[in-house]
Amino acid sequence: MKAKYLAPLALAILAPSVQAHEVWIERDGSGPARIYLGEPEEVLPPEGDPEFDHLKAPKLVPASKAPMTRKAGYLEVAVPAGDVRAQDDSVFDPWGEDGKKEAVAYYARAGRADARAVMPFEIAPASAGADRFVVVRDGKPVAGAEVTVISPDKWKKSLKTDAQGVVAVPLRGKGRYLLTASQKDEGAFETSVGKVAVLHRIATTSFLVD
Template identity: 55%
Template sequence: MRTLAFILALALPAVADAHEIWVERDGTGPARIYLGEPAEALPPGGDPEFKRLVAPRIVGQTGAQLQRKVGYLEALVPAGDVRVTDDSVFAPWGDAEAKEGVVYYARAGRAETATAMPYEIAPLTAGGHRFALMQGGKPVKAAKITVITPERKSVEMTADAEGAVTVPVTAKGRYLLTAAQAETGKLRVAGGPVDKLHHIATTSFVAG
C-alpha cells in the first residue's frame, strides 16, 4: 500500500518530503501542533523540517501563546475543537510564470460539525465516524481522503455522493484524516503570489 508521504509527493512534487501540519489534543489538555509525516514515527528530536513551523495561526484564539517543545509547538487553548492554519511553511516554488504554494489547515477534535476554515475535514454528526472535506462549508464530492489509524496504517478512501467517508474505527487511539485539493489562478501565500495553490487539510480525533 502506498504511504501517505508518497501520495502527497505526487500532488506536491516540489515539496520533497510531503510534510503536513496536524494537531493532537488529549481531552482538554494543551494542543500540540506538528510539522512532519503523520504516518511515520516522529524521529528522535523531532522532524528535521520542524524548524519551518514558526507562526501557525490558531483560529479564533488571537492571544494564544505557543511554546516550542521537542518536535512540536504547544498551546494552551479553551476546551473544544482546535483549528490551525499556516501558509508560511514553504516559500513559493517553481518557474517564475508558474509558481506554486501550499497552505495547511489542521484540526483536532470532532465535537463540532461547523467549520471555521476555507478547507476543513469535519464530522457530519458530533462525535460521529462520518466525515467530509468541506470547501467553503460545502462537502467536496469524490474527495480523496486518507485515514491513518492508531497503528499508522494508511487507508485510502473516496467520498460518496454526499461527499462523505465513514472512518473505519476498529481500535482505540488517535485517528488522523488528510486530504488535498489544488486551486489555480492569481493567488497569494505569505511568501508571495502563486499560480497554483495546494490546500492540505488534516483532522485528528481520539476514539476511546
C-alpha cells in the same frame, strides 16, 4: 555542477518534500494542543521532523494571542476546551519558475465535537462525535475527494467521499486517528509568502477513540 543548474535541482527536490509533509494537531482531553509538521504515517523522530523548523507561528482559528512554546518536534499552546483549529500558508517558501510558482496552505484540526467547518478547507464530522466526516471547501462539501485514514497503529487506507462529500472512517480500536485530504488549485492566489499560480491545500483532522 554549474551554479545555474542548482536552483532547478533544489526545486525538484523541494516540491515532493513539501507535498509529503502535513501539519496536524494532537490534543489529549482538555490539555494543551500540540501542533506538528511532518509525515504522520511515519514514526516521528525524538527531536521532530527535519523540516519542523519551518513551522513558525500557525494561526489558531478563532484567533488567539496565547503564546506557542517550541518543544521537541511540536509547538504547544494552551487553548479553550473543545476542538482546536489552525491554518498556515507560510510554512514553506514558494517553489517553481516565475509566473508558475507553487505554494502550500495547511488547515489542521483536532477533535470532532463540533460539526461546523470554519476554515477554507476542512474535514469536519458529519455530526458531533460521528465516525463519518465531510470534506468541506469554502462551506461546500467536496464530492469525490480522496481522504487518507491513518490509524493509531499506522495502518493507512485511502477512501473517496460520496456525492455529499461524506466518508465513513473504519475504526480499528482505541487511540488517535488522523484524516488527511488535499486539493490543488490553479489560478492566481495571494498568500502570506507572495503571489502564486498553484496552491496546494492540505487539511488534516485528528480525533481520539477511547
